[in-house]
Amino acid sequence: MVGKLGLFILLAMLLQAPKPKVVLFFGDxxxxxxxxxxxxxxxxxxxxxxxxxxxxxxxINAGLSGETSAGGLSRIDWVIRxxxxxxxxxxxANDGLRGLPIEDTRKNLQMIIDKxxxxxxxxxxxxxxxxxxxxxxxxxxxxxSGLFTEIARKNNAVLVPFLLDGVAGIEKLNQADGIHxxxxxxxIVGNNLAKVILPLVK
Numbered sequence: 001m002v003g004k005l006g007l008f009i010l011l012a013m014l015l016q017a018p019k020p021k022v023v024l025f026f027g028d029x030x031x032x033x034x035x036x037x038x039x040x041x042x043x044x045x046x047x048x049x050x051x052x053x054x055x056x057x058x059x060i061n062a063g064l065s066g067e068t069s070a071g072g073l074s075r076i077d078w079v080i081r082x083x084x085x086x087x088x089x090x091x092x093a094n095d096g097l098r099g100l101p102i103e104d105t106r107k108n109l110q111m112i113i114d115k116x117x118x119x120x121x122x123x124x125x126x127x128x129x130x131x132x133x134x135x136x137x138x139x140x141x142x143x144x145s146g147l148f149t150e151i152a153r154k155n156n157a158v159l160v161p162f163l164l165d166g167v168a169g170i171e172k173l174n175q176a177d178g179i180h181x182x183x184x185x186x187x188i189v190g191n192n193l194a195k196v197i198l199p200l201v202k
């Protein structure tokens with residue numbers, strides 16, 4: 001009888017346990033954790049941080065090195081075949097580094113968000129802003145930076161103004177290329193993002 005009672009209690013606890021919120025990170029080499037093991041990339045850091053804070057989450061890293069906003073648009077339908085509660089969009093940096101037209105990046109990012117929302121209207125969107133090097137020219141730099149604020153406002157998305165805040169330009173937090181964060185840098189990025197995402201999954 002004790003064994004059956006224990007099994008009944010366990011089943012009851014499982015039924016009452018909250019269903020994990022699915023958090024999907026969709027981005028480029030920064031999300032993918034270029035040069036690092038997947039468990040050192042910031043999505044994994046966010047996963048650990050959220051769970052430590054008591055949130056029931058299932059984190060998916062859909063980062064792809066070299067991805068542009070156009071590339072992201074071409075594969076988004078495949079990625080969102082599963083239900084998603086929080087969609088973290090980290091794309092546009094490679095567009096900026098290549099000097100691609102701002103309008104094209106804007107359209108691609110908007111279409112990605114539209115597809116996500118069409119699949120699940122209640123999905124919360126987090127948009128991570130990026131910056132481009134000064135040699136791209138002030139006009140392009142300002143337009144690129146303002147792009148993320150504009151899209152976030154239009155879609156009622158949560159904006160992280162600069163993904164690499166506290167990491168960019170700090171030598172010890174970046175790999176030899178000066179672009180991709182080290183594992184230590186990813187911890188900072190991940191902890192910053194966790195603070196933003198936690199209220200969305202509690």
